Each structure stands twice: as C-alpha cells, then as structure tokens.
Amino acid sequence: MKILFTLLLLLSSLFAFGQSTISGTLQENDGAPVVFANIALYDSATEELTKVETTDENGAFKMLNIVDGNYYLLASYIGLEDIRQELEISGQGEIDLGVLSFGIGGIELSETIVTASRVMVEVKPDRTVFNVDGTINAAGSDAIELLRKAPGVTVDNNENINVLGRAGVLLYVDGKRIPIAGDELTNYLRNLSAEQIDKIDIISNPGAKYEAEGNAGIIDIKLKKAENVGANGTVSMNASQGKKFRGNTRFNGNVRTEKFNLFGNVGYNDNNGFNDINFNSTQNGLRLVESNNMNWSGSGFDFRIGGDYYLSDKHTIGVLASGGQFDNENLNNNRIAIGLQSSTTIDSILIAENVSLNDRTRNTYNLNYRYDTKNGTTLNVDLDYGSYDSEATLEQPNQYYDAAEEVVLTEVVNRYDTPSDIDISTLKIDFETQVVGGTLGAGTKLSNVVSDNTFLVYNVHGGESIRNDNNSNRFKYDEMVYAGYVSFARPLGDRWNMSLGLRGEQTKATGDLQAFNPDLTEPPVEIDYLSWFPNAGLTFTLNPTNTFNLNYGRRINRPDYNVLNPFNFQLSEISYEKGNPFLNPEIVNNVELGYTLMYRYNFKLSYSFTTNQITRLIAPDEFDPRANFISWDNLAEQSVWSFNASAPVDLSTKWNVYSNLSISHLDNQADYGDGAVVDVQAWSYSIYQQHTLTLPGGFKGEVSGYFAGPGVWGGVFEYDTSWALNFGVQKKFLQDQLNVKLSFNDVFYQSGWSGVSRFDGLVSSGSGNWDSRRASLSMSYNFGNQKIQSRQRKTGLEDEASRVGQ
Numbered sequence: 001m002k003i004l005f006t007l008l009l010l011l012s013s014l015f016a017f018g019q020s021t022i023s024g025t026l027q028e029n030d031g032a033p034v035v036f037a038n039i040a041l042y043d044s045a046t047e048e049l050t051k052v053e054t055t056d057e058n059g060a061f062k063m064l065n066i067v068d069g070n071y072y073l074l075a076s077y078i079g080l081e082d083i084r085q086e087l088e089i090s091g092q093g094e095i096d097l098g099v100l101s102f103g104i105g106g107i108e109l110s111e112t113i114v115t116a117s118r119v120m121v122e123v124k125p126d127r128t129v130f131n132v133d134g135t136i137n138a139a140g141s142d143a144i145e146l147l148r149k150a151p152g153v154t155v156d157n158n159e160n161i162n163v164l165g166r167a168g169v170l171l172y173v174d175g176k177r178i179p180i181a182g183d184e185l186t187n188y189l190r191n192l193s194a195e196q197i198d199k200i201d202i203i204s205n206p207g208a209k210y211e212a213e214g215n216a217g218i219i220d221i222k223l224k225k226a227e228n229v230g231a232n233g234t235v236s237m238n239a240s241q242g243k244k245f246r247g248n249t250r251f252n253g254n255v256r257t258e259k260f261n262l263f264g265n266v267g268y269n270d271n272n273g274f275n276d277i278n279f280n281s282t283q284n285g286l287r288l289v290e291s292n293n294m295n296w297s298g299s300g301f302d303f304r305i306g307g308d309y310y311l312s313d314k315h316t317i318g319v320l321a322s323g324g325q326f327d328n329e330n331l332n333n334n335r336i337a338i339g340l341q342s343s344t345t346i347d348s349i350l351i352a353e354n355v356s357l358n359d360r361t362r363n364t365y366n367l368n369y370r371y372d373t374k375n376g377t378t379l380n381v382d383l384d385y386g387s388y389d390s391e392a393t394l395e396q397p398n399q400y401y402d403a404a405e406e407v408v409l410t411e412v413v414n415r416y417d418t419p420s421d422i423d424i425s426t427l428k429i430d431f432e433t434q435v436v437g438g439t440l441g442a443g444t445k446l447s448n449v450v451s452d453n454t455f456l457v458y459n460v461h462g463g464e465s466i467r468n469d470n471n472s473n474r475f476k477y478d479e480m481v482y483a484g485y486v487s488f489a490r491p492l493g494d495r496w497n498m499s500l501g502l503r504g505e506q507t508k509a510t511g512d513l514q515a516f517n518p519d520l521t522e523p524p525v526e527i528d529y530l531s532w533f534p535n536a537g538l539t540f541t542l543n544p545t546n547t548f549n550l551n552y553g554r555r556i557n558r559p560d561y562n563v564l565n566p567f568n569f570q571l572s573e574i575s576y577e578k579g580n581p582f583l584n585p586e587i588v589n590n591v592e593l594g595y596t597l598m599y600r601y602n603f604k605l606s607y608s609f610t611t612n613q614i615t616r617l618i619a620p621d622e623f624d625p626r627a628n629f630i631s632w633d634n635l636a637e638q639s640v641w642s643f644n645a646s647a648p649v650d651l652s653t654k655w656n657v658y659s660n661l662s663i664s665h666l667d668n669q670a671d672y673g674d675g676a677v678v679d680v681q682a683w684s685y686s687i688y689q690q691h692t693l694t695l696p697g698g699f700k701g702e703v704s705g706y707f708a709g710p711g712v713w714g715g716v717f718e719y720d721t722s723w724a725l726n727f728g729v730q731k732k733f734l735q736d737q738l739n740v741k742l743s744f745n746d747v748f749y750q751s752g753w754s755g756v757s758r759f760d761g762l763v764s765s766g767s768g769n770w771d772s773r774r775a776s777l778s779m780s781y782n783f784g785n786q787k788i789q790s791r792q793r794k795t796g797l798e799d800e801a802s803r804v805g806q
Helices: 002-014 143-149 182-190
Strands: 020-027 038-043 049-054 060-066 069-077 080-089 094-101 121-123 128-130 153-155 161-163 169-173 197-203 217-223 228-241 245-256 260-283 286-310 315-340 346-372 378-401 408-417 420-435 438-461 464-467 473-492 496-515 525-543 546-557 569-572 575-577 586-597 601-611 614-620 628-634 637-652 655-671 677-694 699-708 711-713 717-719 722-733 738-745 753-759 762-770 774-784
Touching (some): 286 346
Parallel strands (some): 575 628
Antiparallel strands (some): 121 128, 228 245, 260 286, 315 346, 438 464, 569 575, 655 677, 717 753
C-alpha cells in the first residue's frame, strides 16, 4: 500500500492532457504592457469559471490544457475597461490572440468588489505562505495538525517543530511572538482551531528587520480578521469525530467606514484527544517495557477585538486586545514492566496513573501607529504587552506490582503544584524611505520577558500531603533584549537586485533558582552578551520567467526557562525530565539558493551549520539502574543540507494539483565524555500533494496526502516512514453565503511514528499514535455587505518587506 501511494503521488503530476493553449499580450491604449492583470476564461453555456491566470512583467499570458468548447475570455484591470472576447475551441492546439488593448475605464476603487479563490501554497521571495482557508481538509484540524501539513515543516513525536530539517523555530501569532514552550505551547496550539486561522507564513531565512531568535526561522500564524466595508459577519461551526470528539463555534465580524474599522471575533472550543506512546528500552542489564496511554479533554473560549482609525490617508492608529481561558484535564496511564535484559521474565511492574489539571489564561494588548506617505516612506510603532498564566497540578500514585500484576509490593504517591506566570513587554519602531535608488530601513526593538515558575513537590502519606523541600523550587527567568538594525535594498541594473542588513542584539538575562531547602540553593546564572547578525541577498532575473536568488543569514536560538530549570519533573518514579542551567545559546549560519520558473515552480537548496545545537537527549540515571531521564544539552555541531521543490500543475481545467518535495541530510556530532557520544547521519524526505477537483453540481473535491521517509528527531532518535491520505468535499449554498465542508483525515491511520534512540548505553525503541483519523463537518455563513476595501493597515510581521533578504 505504501509503494502504491508513493507512486500515485510521484506520477500523478507528470501526466497532462493534450488540449489547447491560449496565449496573448495585454497593453494599454498607449502600448504600455499591463502587468499582473487578471485573465479569466468562462464557459459560455454555464457561465462557470474555467481558468484564471495573470499577465507577466511583459503583459503576456498563457492558459494551458483547455478542453474543446465555447468560451469567453475576460481580461480586467482596476481603472481600465474590461476586454471580452468570444472563443470557440476545437482542437486548434496553439491559439495566439495577439495583442489585446484596454480602453480607459471609469471604475471607482471604493465600489470595486473583489472575490477570489486563493491557491493553497504561495511561494514568495522571502517566505512560503500556507493558505489554510484554501484547503477543504483543514476542517476540524488544530494548529499542530496544520503545521504537519505545511510545506517544508515537520513535527516530531514530542511536538517539536522543524523547518527544512532544522530545529529552533520561533513561533508568532499575528506578528507577535508567543513566549511559551514545551507542553504549554503544545496545549496552546491544540486549542487553536483551523477555523480561526487564515494562513501560515513560513520564513526560513528572515532578514535584519526580524528579531534574530529562531535558528530555523519564523512561523507566523495569521488569524482571520474581517476587513470588509459596512457591517459584516461570519458564523461558523465545526464538529470532528475520531476516537474523541472535538468541536468549535465562532463568530467573526466587523464594521468599516472610510474613517475606521472595528473588528472582533469570539469562539468556544471543545478539544478532546489521545496519544499512545510505547517504548522498549535496555540499560544496565535491565529491560524496561513502557506504555503511556494519554487522554485529554479541555474546553475554553477566546476573543479578539480591535479597531483602526484612519486619521488621514497617511496616518493610522490602532488598538488590539485578545485573550482566552482554557481548562484541560489530562489522564496518563504509565505502565513499566521491569526485568533482566537476558531474560523474558518480568520481575515487577510499575504503574503510575497520573491525573493533571491545567488552567491557562492569556491576555495580550497592542497599541500601534503607522505613517505612510504612499511614495516609499513609512514609519511603524508597536507597543505590546502580554501575560500568560498557568495553574497546573499533577497527582501521581506510583504502585509496584508483582509479575502477575496482582499484589501491590510498594506504593509511593506524589503530588505536584506548578503555577507559571509569564509577562512579555515590547516596543518596536520600524522606518523605511527611498534613498539613492533603493530602500533604506532602520529600526529598534526593546523586549522584556519575565517568567516566574514555582515547582512544589509533595509526598502523600495516608492522604496527607507533605511538601518535599529537597525537590521543590522557584525558578525565575528575566530576559532583556536591546536590538537595532539597518537594511538597504536596491536594483543593480535591469536584472540584478541586492539587499544587505545588519542587526545587533544585546542580551541580558538572569536565571535565579531558589530551592526551598537552603542547602540546595545555587547562585543565579547571569547572561550578558552582544551578538551581530548580518544578512545578504542577491536576485538575478534571467528573463521574466526565470529568477534566481541567493540569501545568507546568521541567527541565534536562546534556551528558554523550560530547558534551564535543573530540578527533576517526575513522569513516574523511574522516569523524569530535568533542565540544564548551563546551556549556551546556539548560533546558526544559513545559506539558501532559490530558483523560480514561470512564476509557478519554485526550487530551494539550503545549507545550515549550527554550533552549540540545543538537543533533547534520553539517558540512563547514574544512581538508579532502572531509571532514565530526559534532559537538554549542547551538541558540538550540526549541519543540514536540504532541498525543497513546489509545483502547481493543471492536469485539466477541472483538476489542479499542488506538489511539494522536501529532502534533507542531517549530521549531528558531539562527545560528552565517558562514552556518551553522538555521531548520527541521516537522510530524510517527504512528499506532499493536494488534488483539487471541480465536480458536477457545484461541488469541489479535494484529495491530499503525504509520505515521509526515515530521519532523525532531536539528537539521536531515528524515526521510520509514515504517511496519510485525506479526502474532502465542499459545496456552497444560498448564493455562496453558506459554505459546507466534509472531510476525512488520515483514512488509513498511518500517520503514527516509530523509531529507535541509542545514547550513553541506553537503547530505546518506540512507537506512537494520536487521534489523527477523523471525520469533520464544517459550516460557515457569511452575512452583511461583504465588499472588500482596498485600503488596509499592516502591522507586525505582516508589514515586513517581501524582498529577498530584506
């Protein structure tokens, strides 16, 4: 089945039907080419849209694979009168319409209604855009599942996100950094439904304007925001059923006039799921067979409300507030069978039935100002504050049974109380202007992150909880980053464009561990360093349909509080996780070579070299021969070669295919002494395809899937192949106001993982599955004016220049 699936993905995009091709050139009445005009082909009998293209930089266009029939071609460009031409196609092959000239139209921009269907993936000079709203099979998914589908992105068994084979991604939502990590980040993304998300920007090599954090670049999740003129709204509901149910209900709306836009949304989310993980490990002459059956249920609400006030055509001020409250209950049944490695006989069984409760509150606020002269000079000022508070408790009874699992030999009961408060404040100023034929940019950013984490451990005896001061602590992390940058981009003749940038960041941070047992208190860890991050880009346009670009950038990844706290977090009595307060920041140098063919086909070859790579490792405990632990350390170095190709292919006028291929080679090297060596090299690859079909009766169908080859997660975990196949159908009713989607994800239930880890005498093979096989029904109803205003404000990362290396 895997071989057949792979062949279908590889071969389906290679076949095209021998139908007619329509070409031509658009010009204004003075002979100037009309660039990026819309060319639409309609069926004369049904008025259905058959094909859409845009003109290139010379005003030329071409439509491929047009079946025989009667059509009319409509060429349009705002401010010019439409061109309509009737066509009868009957096996002509090449149809050259020659030069088509526009007349002068009298279209008022404020009255123009724009409707369009976005492609699923757009590859731009500085980023890849995954249009979530453009895929049927996104219905019922959460942000974690969407990132698994995104081009060039992988998510490992511990929900760590990688881009182009590189770890260390900085996550943003609406241009604002999310200052949480680990389980907190996973829970946040699980509660972020696909119905809230408009698109995902994947920026693998950001320029100087972006903060330097994030070795693998930045992933910016853009939430939906109503921009239409008048009063408008959308009500949506989604129900998704796998082994567990999940659903959400949302309202999104706005009121817009010439002077202001008020917008907001509110939603309720019910999220349930499971994750099964199994490990078979050998260490110190023992064999441990471990199973984890995790089930979670949660619910919560979120809101987002804001406004833009247009003081004039040049000045805009805006405010934005968002927040949410989420409650989760996690049940984890952990079972470990213990015996000698040389025998299949079980000596004893440890069972820990963990119950954890997590209540999270998030509130963020933004005040912004934008000045735009409309001739290349802009000023943006953003002031942000966010608070992320969490109250978490864990009940963990550890019971040792005999081999028959009938008699309790010993029992140790622990309870954990781990509240966390994170506050982040930022001031960001960006300025751009036109100088000596190019664009000069400069800016500054001040950010302060304060993370206050309390870790209370209780030993429970006879129902009474007694605090264990030897294992309890309070860890406070205070980080201040002062940043400034300058950038410049300009053309070098007709074919070359260049960009240069330099960013400096002064980092001052303090990690203060306060143990409840004074004898265990350690002095604060002080960090103070200045780092420089250059970047450069060069673009060469061979001709309008062949473009090459070369980019270089240096970036940093600082360890966060989750991996710095050195105290043990018990998963069971013989399995725990602990941080490393002496981690160094990792530094990466990235080089990317890109090629774009015919504005559609995109190829990228990249190389990255990382020093002090922060890596998650599993190792045996030095005191208890049965125990193992998860910790973090700096690898000596990591190098990654990667190749990515994306191509939209029209197999016919009613069958479109998007294909993405990613290949990478990873080399991890480290020597920690005493035989603890990391020497891992591995190739990995993934193939993703989406087929979109126009079906009779106004239905639209979608078939999507991926196949991922073997590779490496973290430092040493070598994983096996996995794949998934998804189906979906969409139909619009009530003059396209009601949109209904039905989807089936991971139909053959093959998206789980398996693999093996070898490090420091511990050999551990494992596998896992989650609630990925699901059927989802999504409905949304639009009401109001639904007329798009041409003027809009850009803030945060949305305002970043889309030039190479800028």
